[in-house]
Amino acid sequence: MKSHAQVAVIGGGVVGCSVLYHLTKAGWRDVVLIERDELTSGSTWHAAGGMHTINLDPNVAKLQQYTINLYKEIEELSGQSCGVHITGGIMLAGTKERLDWLKLVRGRGRYLGMQTEFVSVDEAARLFPIMDKRYFVGALYDPIEGHGDPSGVTHAYAKAARVQGAEIYRFTRVTDLKPRPEGGWEVITDQGSLVAEHVVNAGGLWAREVGRMVGLELPILAMEHQYLITEEIPEVAASEKEMLHAIDFEGEIYMRQEGKGMLMGTYERAGVPWSERTTPWNFSHELLPPDLDRIAPSLEVGFKHYPAIERAGIKKVINGPFTFAPDGNPLVGPVRGLRNFWVACGVMAGFSQGGGVGLTLSSWMVHGDPGSDVWAMDVARFGDWATVAYTNAKVRENYSRRFRIRFPNEELPAARPLRTTPAYDALAGERAVFGVSYGLEHALWFAPEGTEPVEEVTFRRSNAHEPVAAECAVVRNGVGLMEIATYARYEVTGPGAEAWISHLLANRTPEQGRLVLSPMLNPAGKLIGDFTVAKLGAERFYIFGSGIAEDYHMRWFEAHLPETGVAIRPLRAELLGFSIAGPRSRALLQCLVREDVSNKAFPFLSFREMDVGMIPAKVGRITFTGDLGYEIWVGVDYHRALYALLREAGADLGIRLFGARALNSLRLEKGFGSWAREYRPIYGPYEAGLGRFVDLKKNDFIGRDAAAREKQDGPQRRLVTFVVDAADADAIGDEPVWRDGKVVGWITSGGYAHYVGRSVALGYVPAALAGERDDFEVEILGDRRRAQLAPQPLLDPQGLRMRS
Ligand SMILES: Cc1cc2nc3c(=O)[nH]c(=O)nc-3n(C[C@H](O)[C@H](O)[C@H](O)COP(=O)(O)OP(=O)(O)OC[C@H]3O[C@@H](n4cnc5c(N)ncnc54)[C@H](O)[C@@H]3O)c2cc1C
Numbered sequence: 001m002k003s004h005a006q007v008a009v010i011g012g013g014v015v016g017c018s019v020l021y022h023l024t025k026a027g028w029r030d031v032v033l034i035e036r037d038e039l040t041s042g043s044t045w046h047a048a049g050g051m052h053t054i055n056l057d058p059n060v061a062k063l064q065q066y067t068i069n070l071y072k073e074i075e076e077l078s079g080q081s082c083g084v085h086i087t088g089g090i091m092l093a094g095t096k097e098r099l100d101w102l103k104l105v106r107g108r109g110r111y112l113g114m115q116t117e118f119v120s121v122d123e124a125a126r127l128f129p130i131m132d133k134r135y136f137v138g139a140l141y142d143p144i145e146g147h148g149d150p151s152g153v154t155h156a157y158a159k160a161a162r163v164q165g166a167e168i169y170r171f172t173r174v175t176d177l178k179p180r181p182e183g184g185w186e187v188i189t190d191q192g193s194l195v196a197e198h199v200v201n202a203g204g205l206w207a208r209e210v211g212r213m214v215g216l217e218l219p220i221l222a223m224e225h226q227y228l229i230t231e232e233i234p235e236v237a238a239s240e241k242e243m244l245h246a247i248d249f250e251g252e253i254y255m256r257q258e259g260k261g262m263l264m265g266t267y268e269r270a271g272v273p274w275s276e277r278t279t280p281w282n283f284s285h286e287l288l289p290p291d292l293d294r295i296a297p298s299l300e301v302g303f304k305h306y307p308a309i310e311r312a313g314i315k316k317v318i319n320g321p322f323t324f325a326p327d328g329n330p331l332v333g334p335v336r337g338l339r340n341f342w343v344a345c346g347v348m349a350g351f352s353q354g355g356g357v358g359l360t361l362s363s364w365m366v367h368g369d370p371g372s373d374v375w376a377m378d379v380a381r382f383g384d385w386a387t388v389a390y391t392n393a394k395v396r397e398n399y400s401r402r403f404r405i406r407f408p409n410e411e412l413p414a415a416r417p418l419r420t421t422p423a424y425d426a427l428a429g430e431r432a433v434f435g436v437s438y439g440l441e442h443a444l445w446f447a448p449e450g451t452e453p454v455e456e457v458t459f460r461r462s463n464a465h466e467p468v469a470a471e472c473a474v475v476r477n478g479v480g481l482m483e484i485a486t487y488a489r490y491e492v493t494g495p496g497a498e499a500w501i502s503h504l505l506a507n508r509t510p511e512q513g514r515l516v517l518s519p520m521l522n523p524a525g526k527l528i529g530d531f532t533v534a535k536l537g538a539e540r541f542y543i544f545g546s547g548i549a550e551d552y553h554m555r556w557f558e559a560h561l562p563e564t565g566v567a568i569r570p571l572r573a574e575l576l577g578f579s580i581a582g583p584r585s586r587a588l589l590q591c592l593v594r595e596d597v598s599n600k601a602f603p604f605l606s607f608r609e610m611d612v613g614m615i616p617a618k619v620g621r622i623t624f625t626g627d628l629g630y631e632i633w634v635g636v637d638y639h640r641a642l643y644a645l646l647r648e649a650g651a652d653l654g655i656r657l658f659g660a661r662a663l664n665s666l667r668l669e670k671g672f673g674s675w676a677r678e679y680r681p682i683y684g685p686y687e688a689g690l691g692r693f694v695d696l697k698k699n700d701f702i703g704r705d706a707a708a709r710e711k712q713d714g715p716q717r718r719l720v721t722f723v724v725d726a727a728d729a730d731a732i733g734d735e736p737v738w739r740d741g742k743v744v745g746w747i748t749s750g751g752y753a754h755y756v757g758r759s760v761a762l763g764y765v766p767a768a769l770a771g772e773r774d775d776f777e778v779e780i781l782g783d784r785r786r787a788q789l790a791p792q793p794l795l796d797p798q799g800l801r802m803r804s
Pocket of ligand 1: 048205210321345347
């Protein structure tokens with residue numbers, strides 16, 4: 001074994017081998033892979049090897065497409081066959097809702113260039129002759145689906161990596177990892193030690209154990225998974241073409257040809273975790289005892305829908321474990337607080353995603369940037385609240401729902417409530433319908449008196465439509481009250497605080513007592529954050545941002561923190577707040593504070609400490625509604641008192657609660673973008689309409705040169721607002737934008753803008769089309785709806801209401 005290496009990849013499953021290959025492809029040759037047994041000896045060897053491009057997150061779908069197209073390349077380099085069969089695939093819908101879901105999936109695939117097509121049930125039965133037509137209403141055909149040989153694929157990655165200089169140590173177990181004071185890691189194995197600058201945890205079934213070596217509890221859990229292989233089926237044996245891959249959503253089963261029979265697997269509702277706390281080190285190339293009773297309900301449907309399978313009899317049953325993250329997407333990237341420690345685990349579809357994961361991680365390590373928008377796979381999307389028990393509950397839920405419809409307005413019930421604020425009970429008493437964001441319960445909308453706080457799940461407008469309209473009207477005409485715990489908040493202190501913020505963020509820093517909006521850019525000039533910064537003292541700042549990105553942003557902040565002079569800490573558990581918004585919000589605030597909060601004395605973008613009633617608070621004059629409004633932040637121990645005070649004092653002014661749904665509607669009609677939708681690391685600030693918040697004149701902030709280039713060259717695409725001629729369903733995000741029969745852009749978010757009474761969608765189009773008005777279409781649930789590009793926000797384009 002070498003004594004030093006630039007990278008040590010731990011784990012020789014399909015994912016670790018892909019990471020190793022991609023590192024060599026990116027030019028790093030001094031890389032080693034350490035495998036405790038033979039390659040593939042975790043979950044990889046017994047996989048069904050199925051590959052598909054469909055994923056509800058378009059960015060993950062793109063990486064799946066990349067993976068499948070990669071196999072030719074590694075076969076050529078390695079001389080090792082991947083055993084790939086591209087048979088095409090068919091997704092079978094048994095209900096109208098499922099058909100709607102497939103339309104949504106197809107729409108999302110369009111702007112990625114995915115060529116899926118709807119086929120009639122008759123055509124589906126011609127393509128997949130063992131199905132019984134009577135149980136289906138439609139089907140989506142995908143030409144790029146198939147299966148590969150799990151061992152062939154893994155060995156092809158490994159050999160291709162070796163050809164390019166990598167070394168692989170088999171039968172060598174990493175037993176411990178120790179950070180070195182001068183950087184890098186001491187990698188201790190049962191065959192000796194080596195020093196590696198970087199470590200990659202691709203430990204698959206043992207990724208938790210490898211994480212624990214560095215004090216990390218990764219949110220992953222293995223589930224048992226079963227598939228069966230049938231005896232020969234005459235219809236299959238007689239077919240000239242290999243059977244398609246098929247997914248039958250109603251039966252929650254997937255199928256493909258295996259020999260002259262079929263392979264059929266299921267994600268059963270009563271899924272069972274495997275090794276809930278620790279994975280045994282002596283588990284290797286082993287299977288678990290089959291349990292057909294557990295999958296009997298799915299098999300029953302399968303036998304009914306595919307009688308030939310029932311007639312054939314079962315030859316073999318495979319039961320093996322593989323790992324999942326709570327939302328079913330991989331965990332990839334650098335880990336906050338651990339220098340040069342990277343993860344590539346929780347990959348539940350290694351043969352569709354392994355290539356994309358390898359590409360992403362290697363780009364991140366070699367170039368400092370993942371190269372695309374990988375939020376859906378970023379390990380930082382889970383915070384410390386994703387504990388072992390949380391993970392257990394969510395992984396079970398996710399497994400059991402793998403083939404079930406997730407409606408766009410559906411909030412899943414497992415592991416809730418977990419994080420709540422002191423106002424939770426009071427809001428629940430007001431019939432709040434809660435959603436969950438970063439583990440936190442927050443009010444989506446409030447059911448009217450006498451009705452149940454339950455939202456029907458649907459692709460179309462729900463029973464929330466009218467109550468949300470009423471909430472919006474209160475904000476625009478009177479005063480609304482909203483809890484704002486879903487925003488992240490940080491305190492930055494120290495003599496170096498101002499210079500540090502100025503280096504990190506693109507806008508100038510605020511004057512004392514003021515707020516500025518400031519994007520954060522990476523060195524390539526792309527958006528990695530959008531914040532509001534407040535200055536409360538020469539050495540004291542508050543930064544407000546997106547709550548879901550707290551770990552993501554803290555990872556960046558901490559990685560850029562100088563050794564002395566600046567401290568940053570998240571105030572998630574210390575500072576909570578409410579927003580009051582609407583033309584009467586000033587009257588409400590004024591009756592609670594001694595300070596003059598008139599427009600002159602406390603203008604737009606002011607930020608000050610003041611007592612609100614008896615409560616010490618920090619008050620900012622800003623809201624995301626686009627109206628006059630304030631954010632009031634207080635210590636957690638004052639939260640309940642603040643709520644009671646605002647309710648009581650606001651009663652005469654007609655105060656009403658509003659939730660996240662109304663806020664979305666209000667910000668859409670103002671054309672305000674939001675993090676993870678309009679603002680993501682694939683857009684530059686000028687494309688995203690944030691150019692006015694980039695101060696190119698100030699000192700050398702991160703991303704400055706790239707931003708200056710974007711400004712000079714002009715953005716390639718632009719964020720625009722569409723008014724959509726919608727029927728009973730609005731855009732939600734990821735719909736294609738059409739013009740002249742071609743897909744020219746995509747929607748980032750949408751909904752019904754109640755105050756202006758229009759269906760609105762925000763999205764990106766090529767800059768050359770941003771000056772056009774007519775002839776656009778937005779595809780909603782398979783229908784191309786006419787859309788008009790609005791040259792300016794639909795409400796108050798001059799921002800007079802906010803400044804009034
Ligand atoms: C029954 C079944 C069917 C499946 N079907 C499909 C399918 O059709 N399509 C699909 O895409 N996916 C399928 N999968 C999932 C697929 O198997 C996984 O996505 C994939 O194997 C994950 O690979 P990995 O490299 O992350 O993990 P693993 O395969 O578990 O590899 C991890 C490796 O790390 C090694 N390791 C761990 N700790 C250490 C250490 N400390 N020192 C040294 N080495 C270590 C282990 O020995 C192991 O070889 C299926 C899984 C099962 C169980």
